[in-house]
Amino acid sequence: QSAVKAEQAEKPGKQLANNEVATGERVKATFVTLARNSELYELIKSIRRVEDRFNRKFNYDWVFLNDEPFTQEFKDLTTAIVSGKTKYGLIPKEHWSYPDFIDQNKAAESRENMKAQRIIYGDSESYRHMCRFESGFFWQNPLLDEYDWYWRVEPGIQIHCDLDYDLFKFMQDNNKLYGFTISIYEFEATIPTLWKHTKDFLKLHPDYIAENNLLDFISNDRGETYNLCHFWSNFEVGNLNFWRSKQYREYFDYLDKTGGFFYERWGDAPVHSLAAALFLNRDQIHYFEDVGYNHGVYTQCPLNAQFRYDHKCHCNPDTDFTFRGYSCGKRYYDVMNMKKPAEWEHYT
Ligand code: GDP
Ligand code: MN
Structure with a gap:
């Protein structure tokens, strides 16, 4: 009996056939996508795939956010394909600009340095605004106020397997708050001081650390150093109330004041992951090993052949990243004592 199968057996509720629409209890959930108008045709593929594999059976809403107004074409096409309601938000300036405590010359110098070192997105100003926005502001958008749960979707992603149960309801029924599909090591040059500042914050608020936290996933030496493991945030199924919590808000504000989003190039993935690993109990984090996911060069593909047949997965297991050297998947299984x-x- 593979771990994949055992996990599947605990999934609650009725499994839906492809032509069935869910009639049971729904939760307060939405998809959320940050995207540019120019990404419409990459995004629409992601949406079509998510609808085919999951949402056409559940009809959850979809919130779109952008730092510029969406075009009519963007709204018309996404509304035509999403089975739930669609909503479009213009990000307020305060959520996508330099705070007054940032020295913009110092920020520009850092971009020049990182460009010379060929650090990915090192010279990009918009990428930094994006990472800061996804860390501290997406969950503050009023369009999300009515929801408890979100699923983040980016342009160009793939879902490889049928998802015949409600992932949001699964999270709610099992007291999960953060769900991921792929974990990976961060480029150290993008976050040289993130862990130092995190430790300083924790010294001020030792009571924020969850008793049964996941520190052993993110550190090999009980918190002295960060091992760079993080959940890849282009896929997230999570609870918005975690980001809205006092602990997370204070953590984000503390990090933001250091200027690291601009003077370095902190990603929202390590920021979300450090918060989840420290402030949540480990059993509140869920690894979705059954999704079958791809973004860019990394893929998750369930390794059990019978599982792939049962869920009509179309991925090649040879491409699965979970147990490869640069993935943190093996570490996650080990520290969680998962089979x-x-x-x-x-597949290593
Ligand atoms: P990567 O996955 O780290 O390579 O970064 P992406 O370029 O995919 O950006 C992450 C997400 O933010 C994607 O959903 C993009 O569509 C979105 N995004 C990135 N930059 C911008 C921007 O300047 N404006 C808007 N509106 N969305 C952006
Ligand atoms: Mn992306």
């Missing part, structure tokens, strides 16, 4: 899929050693 790895029987096949895992053939």
Whole structure:
């Protein structure tokens, strides 16, 4: 019995056939996508895939956010394809600009340095606004106020397997707050002082650390140093109330005041991940091993063949990243004492 199958057996509720629409209890959930108008045709593929594999059975809403107004074409096409309601938000300036405590010359110098070092997105100003926005502001958008749960979707992603149960309801029924599909090491040059500042914050608020936290996933030396493991945030199924919590708000504000989003190039993925690993109990974080996911060069593909047939997955297991050297997947299974899929050693 593979771990994938055992996990699947605990999924609550009725499994839906492809032509069935869910009639049971729904939760307060929405998809959320930050995107540019120019990404419409990459995004629409993601949306079509998410609808085909999941949402056409559940009809959850979809919130779109942008730092510029969406075009009519963007709104018309996304509304035509999303099975739930669609909503479009213009991000307020305060959520996508330099705060007054930032020295913009120093920020520009840092971009020049990172460009010379060929650090990915090192010279990009908009990427920094994006990472700061996804860390501290997306969940503050009024369009999300009516929801408890969100699923983040980016342009160009793939879903490889049928998802025949309600992932949001699964999270709610099992007391989960943060869900991921892929974990990976961060480029150290993008976050040289993130862990130092995180430790300083924790010294001020030792009571914010969850008793049964996941520190052993993010550190190999009980918190002395950060091992760079993080959940890849282009896929997230999570609870908005976690980001709205006092602990997270204070953590984000503290990090923001250091200027690291601009003087370095902190990603929202390590920021979200450090918060989840420190402020949540480990059993509140869920690894979705059954999604089958791709973004860019990294893929998750369930290794058990019968599982792939049962869920009509179209991915090649040879591409699965979970147990490869640069993934933090093996570490996650180990620290969580989870049983790895029987096949895992053939895919390292
Ligand atoms: P990567 O996945 O780290 O390579 O970064 P992406 O370029 O995919 O950006 C992450 C997300 O933010 C995607 O959903 C993009 O569509 C979105 N995004 C990035 N930059 C901008 C921007 O300047 N404006 C808007 N509106 N969205 C952006
Ligand atoms: Mn992306």
